[in-house]
Amino acid sequence: MQGKPSVRTGPDRGPEARQERGAEARQDRVRAPVLRLLGSELGVLFRRRRTWAMLLALAAIPVLIALAVRLSSTVPPGRGPAFLDRISQNGLFVGVTAMLVAVPLFLPLTIGVVAGDTLAGEAGLGTLRYLLAAPAGRGRLLLVKYGGAVVFAAAAPLTVAVVGAGIGAALFPVGPVTLLSGDTIGAADALGRLLLIAAYLAVSLVGLSAIGLFMSSLTDVPVGAMAATVVFAVAAQIADALPQLEWLHPWLFSHRWLDFADLLRQPIAWDSFAANALLQGGYVAVFGALAYARFATKDVLS
Amino acid sequence: MTAVARTAELSIETLGLSKRFGRQLAVDGVDLAVPKGSVFGFLGPNGSGKTTTIRIMLGLAAASSGSVRILGEEMPRQLRTVLPRVGALVEGPAFYPFLSGAANLARFDAADPQAPAGTRRARVRTALERVGLAHAADKKVRAYSLGMKQRLGIANALLAPRELLVLDEPTNGLDPQGTREVRHLVRSLAADGATVFVSSHLLAEVEQICTHAAIMSAGRLVAQGTLPELRQAGHARIRLLTPDPGAAARVLAGLGLTADGGAAPGGSGTNGSGTSASGTADFRAGGVRTDGPGGDALLYAPLPAGAGNGALSPEAVVAALVAADVRVRGFALEQGSLEDRFVELTGEGFEVAR
Numbered sequence: 025m026q027g028k029p030s031v032r033t034g035p036d037r038g039p040e041a042r043q044e045r046g047a048e049a050r051q052d053r054v055r056a057p058v059l060r061l062l063g064s065e066l067g068v069l070f071r072r073r074r075t076w077a078m079l080l081a082l083a084a085i086p087v088l089i090a091l092a093v094r095l096s097s098t099v100p101p102g103r104g105p106a107f108l109d110r111i112s113q114n115g116l117f118v119g120v121t122a123m124l125v126a127v128p129l130f131l132p133l134t135i136g137v138v139a140g141d142t143l144a145g146e147a148g149l150g151t152l153r154y155l156l157a158a159p160a161g162r163g164r165l166l167l168v169k170y171g172g173a174v175v176f177a178a179a180a181p182l183t184v185a186v187v188g189a190g191i192g193a194a195l196f197p198v199g200p201v202t203l204l205s206g207d208t209i210g211a212a213d214a215l216g217r218l219l220l221i222a223a224y225l226a227v228s229l230v231g232l233s234a235i236g237l238f239m240s241s242l243t244d245v246p247v248g249a250m251a252a253t254v255v256f257a258v259a260a261q262i263a264d265a266l267p268q269l270e271w272l273h274p275w276l277f278s279h280r281w282l283d284f285a286d287l288l289r290q291p292i293a294w295d296s297f298a299a300n301a302l303l304q305g306g307y308v309a310v311f312g313a314l315a316y317a318r319f320a321t322k323d324v325l326s
Numbered sequence: 327m328t329a330v331a332r333t334a335e336l337s338i339e340t341l342g343l344s345k346r347f348g349r350q351l352a353v354d355g356v357d358l359a360v361p362k363g364s365v366f367g368f369l370g371p372n373g374s375g376k377t378t379t380i381r382i383m384l385g386l387a388a389a390s391s392g393s394v395r396i397l398g399e400e401m402p403r404q405l406r407t408v409l410p411r412v413g414a415l416v417e418g419p420a421f422y423p424f425l426s427g428a429a430n431l432a433r434f435d436a437a438d439p440q441a442p443a444g445t446r447r448a449r450v451r452t453a454l455e456r457v458g459l460a461h462a463a464d465k466k467v468r469a470y471s472l473g474m475k476q477r478l479g480i481a482n483a484l485l486a487p488r489e490l491l492v493l494d495e496p497t498n499g500l501d502p503q504g505t506r507e508v509r510h511l512v513r514s515l516a517a518d519g520a521t522v523f524v525s526s527h528l529l530a531e532v533e534q535i536c537t538h539a540a541i542m543s544a545g546r547l548v549a550q551g552t553l554p555e556l557r558q559a560g561h562a563r564i565r566l567l568t569p570d571p572g573a574a575a576r577v578l579a580g581l582g583l584t585a586d587g588g589a590a591p592g593g594s595g596t597n598g599s600g601t602s603a604s605g606t607a608d609f610r611a612g613g614v615r616t617d618g619p620g621g622d623a624l625l626y627a628p629l630p631a632g633a634g635n636g637a638l639s640p641e642a643v644v645a646a647l648v649a650a651d652v653r654v655r656g657f658a659l660e661q662g663s664l665e666d667r668f669v670e671l672t673g674e675g676f677e678v679a680r
Contacts, residue, residue: 057439064436072424150420151434154482157384157416158437159409165437323387 058164065172069138075176078134079183085130086122086188090115094195114199115192116211119218122188123181123225127281131180132257135229138176139236140250142169143319147244147326162320166237170312173233174226181225185218207290217287224284227300231277231307232257238315244326277307336395337362337490337521338383343392345378352378354545355392360523360538365516367532367553368525370542371672376525377417379542380494384414397489410440413488415496419479423468427459427478430467435485453481458507472499480508484515491515494525509535529665539664543672556667563628564640566647567656571623577650581643583627622655629659 069075093111102109105124111117143166146152155165192198201214209217236253243249260278263269273279280300286293338360345353353375360366370376381387383394385402394401399408421430431450435441441449454460457477467475476499483491496512497505512522512535526532532539533553540550549556564583568574575585630638640659647654 060436060443064433067429068422068425068433071429149422150418151422153381153384153386153416154414154420154434155437156386157409157412157414158434159385159405159439160437161406161439164439321388323381325381325387 058168061160061164061168062171065168066175069172069176075138078137079179082126082130082134082180082183083187085126086118086184087191089122089125090118090188090191090195093118111192112196114201114214115194115196116189116198116201116214116218118192118196119185119188120221122184123221124282126181126184127225127228128261129258131184131225131229132232132278133254134180135173135177135232136236136250136253136257139173139233140240140248140253141246142173142237143240143315144243144246144249145240147324148246150326152326153324156324163316166241166316166319169240170233170237170315173237174230177229177233178223178226180229181222182219185222189215189218203288203290204285205289209290220287220292221284224287224297224300225281227297227304228278228281231304231311234308234311234315235277238311238318241315241318241322274303277303279303335362336360337364337397338366338523339395340379340383341393343379343382343394344390345375345382345387346390351545353382353389356542356545356547358540358547358550360521362521363516363519364538365512365522365524365536367536367539368523368542369527369529369532369539369668370525371527374542374672375545376542377494380414380416380492380525384409384412384416384492386416406439410438410486411489412492413483413485413490414492414494415479415483416492416494418495418498419475419482421467421470421475421478424466426464426466427470427474427481428454428463430478431482431485434482438486441486449485453484454478456484456511457481473501473504476500477504480511488515488520490521490523492523492525495527496524497526497528497531505531529663529668533664541668541671548671549667553664557661557664563626563660564643565656565658565660566625566627566654567622568625568647568653569622569655570652571625573650574623574625574647574652577647577652578625578627578643581638581646583629583638583643585625585627 089108090111093108105121107117107121107124111121143152146155146169156162160168198211200208200210201217202208232253235256236249239249239252239256240246257278260276261281264273264276264279280296280303283296283300286296336359338358340356340358343353343356343358344351356375356379358379368376368379378387382389383396383401385405388402396404396408397411401408421427422433425433428450431453432446435446435450436443451460451463454463457480459474459477459481462470462474467478470478476496480493480496483493493512497508500508509531512524516522524532524536536553538550538552539556541548541556566574566578566585578585629640629643640657644654644657
C-alpha cells in the first residue's frame with residue numbers, strides 16, 4: 025500500500041534535490057497517501073463504538089422481524105411490509121423485508137450520523153487542524169472522508185441483508201425462491217440477489233452521503249450537520265409522496281430508493297439500477313463540488 | 327545581501343500579515359522575522375492575535391492581506407512540501423478520545439503524505455518516550471489528564487524530524503515537573519538545529535528558554551528582537567527603601583526624577599495593611615509604596631536611559647539623598663525586565679484586549 029518512502033530534504037540540500045523529491049512525492053501523493061489515509065479513516069470509523077452501535081441497531085431490525093414472525097402463529101397475507109407473509113416459508117425473505125423496513129428512516133439516519141460527522145466531527149474534536157497541519161491536504165481529506173462515509177453506506181445495508189439471511193436461515197426453512205417474474209431460483213442464487221439489493225441500497229445512499237458531507241463542511245457542530253442531513257432525507261421522501269410535486273419527483277435522491285424490485289426478476293432488469301446510479305451520481309457531483317468549494321477555502325478556526 | 331539569502335536565514339517571515347474577521351482586524355500588519363535556529367518567544371495577552379497568526383502560518387486560515395514564508399517557501403502555496411518539515415501544537419492538544427495515545431499519533435502520522443509508513447510504529451514510540459508517555463501509550467486518550475494530553479500534543483509535533491516547531495502554549499496544564507521537561511525538550515530541539523517558535527503568555531518561561539521574542543498587542547506586533555535587545559529597550563530604574571518618602575521624593579524631584587510606582591503591583595497609595603508608621607508618612611509622591619519592611623517606604627524612579635554624560639549616575643542619586651539627610655535603607659538599580667517591557671507595551675489591565 026505504501027510507495028517508496030520519500031526522502032526528507034535536509035536544510036543542506038539544494039532546490040534541485042527538492043524538485044526531484046517533489047516529482048517523486050507527487051507520484052506518491054496521488055496513490056499511496058490517499059489509500060493510507062483512507063485506511064486510517066476506516067480504522068477510526070470502525071474503532072468507534074458509535075459505528076458499531078448503529079450497525080447493531082440495524083442488525084436488530086431483521087432479528088426483530090424474524091422473531092416476531094416466528095413467535096406469532098400465522099401472518100395474514102397482505103398486511104405488514106411486503107414479503108412479510110413469505111418469511112415463514114423461506115427465511116431469506118427476512119433480509120428483503122428488513123431492508124424494505126430500514127430504507128425510509130433507519131438507513132438514512134445512520135448515514136446522516138456518519139456523513140454529517142465527517143468534517144464537523146473532526147472540527148468539533150479539534151483534530152481537523154492537526155490533520156490539515158500534518159498536512160493531509162484539503163482535497164485529499166475531503167475525498168477520504170467521503171470514501172469513509174461511502175464504505176459505511178455499503179456496510180449498513182449489507183449488515184441488514186446478511187444478518188437477515190442468517191437469522192432467517194436459523195429460524196425458518198431455506199429453499200428455492202419464486203421471483204416476481206414467476207421464475208424460481210435456487211437458495212444460493214437468491215442469496216446473491218439479496219446482496220444485489222444491498223448493493224442497490226448502498227448506491228442509493230451515496231447521494232445522501234454527499235449531502236451529509238456538504239452539511240458537515242458548513243459547521244463545526246457535528247450534531248447540526250447530522251440533523252440537517254436526516255431532515256433532508258425525510259423532507260425528500262415527504263415531497264416524493266405529494267402528487268402536487270410530481271414534476272420534482274424524478275429529481276429527488278430518494279425517488280428510486282425502493283425501486284429494487286427489478287432485481288427480483290429473471291433475467292435481472294438493470295434499468296432501475298442504472299437510473300438510480302445516474303441520479304445518485306448527479307447528487308454526488310453537485311454536493312461534492314459544493315463541499316469542496318466550501319472546504320477548500322474555509323478558515324479552520326476550531 | 328540578496329533577498330533570497332535573507333529569507334533563507336529566516337524560518338518564519340511574514341510581511342504585512344493581516345486577518346480580518348468581519349469588521350474586526352484580528353491581526354494587523356504583522357512583520358515577523360524568526361531567525362533560523364532561534365528559540366523564538368511569541369508573547370501577547372489573550373486575544374492579541376497570536377493564535378490567529380499561527381493558524382495563518384500553518385495554512386489553516388487564509389490571510390486577508392500580506393504574505394507568509396515558512397522555511398523559505400511561500401505559504402500556503404507550498405503547504406504540501408513545507409508542513410511535513412514543521413511540527414505544530416496549535417491552541418491546545420486535540421485527539422480522538424476513543425483511541426489510544428499511540429493510535430492517535432499513528433492517525434496524524436498517516437495524514438502526512440511524506441511520513442514513511444514503515445517506520446511509523448517506531449517513530450510513534452520514540453515520540454511518546456520523548457515526552458514521558460511510553461507507559462500510557464495504549465491507554466485511551468479519554469482517560470488522559472490535561473497534562474498528559476498536552477504531552478501527547480507535543481509528541482505529535484515530534485513524530486518526524488522537523489526543521490521548525492510551532493508550539494502554542496506548550497506548558498499549558500502541565501505541572502512544574504512537566505514544565506521543566508518541556509523546557510529541556512525545547513532546548514534539546516534547538517540544540518539539534520531546529521527553530522522553535524513558542525507562543526506563550528508566561529513571561530518567565532520565555533525569559534528562561536528563548537533567544538528571541540516578539541510581543542503582540544491588539545493584533546499588532548509591538549516589538550521584536552533578541553531578548554537582551556527587548557530588555558534594554560525598557561528603562562532602568564532605581565529602587566529606594568527609606569522611612570522618609572516625602573523628603574526623598576523632593577530630592578528626587580530636584581534631580582529631575584519622578585518617583586512612581588512603575589510596574590510594581592499595588593500602584594500608589596496606602597494599602598489596608600499599612601502599619602502605623604507608614605500611616606503618618608507623606609504620600610504626595612505618586613509612586614510611594616508603604617509595604618517595605620518595618621514601615622519603610624519603597625520608592626521607584628525611572629532613570630533616564632539617555633543619561634550617558636554621567637550627570638545622573640545611580641551613586642550620584644544616593645549621594646544627593648544622603649546629603650539631604652534622607653535615611654537610605656536600601657537602594658538598588660533595577661534593569662528593565664521583560665515583564666516591565668511587556669506591560670509597558672500591552673497595558674496593565676486584566677481585561678482581554680477585545
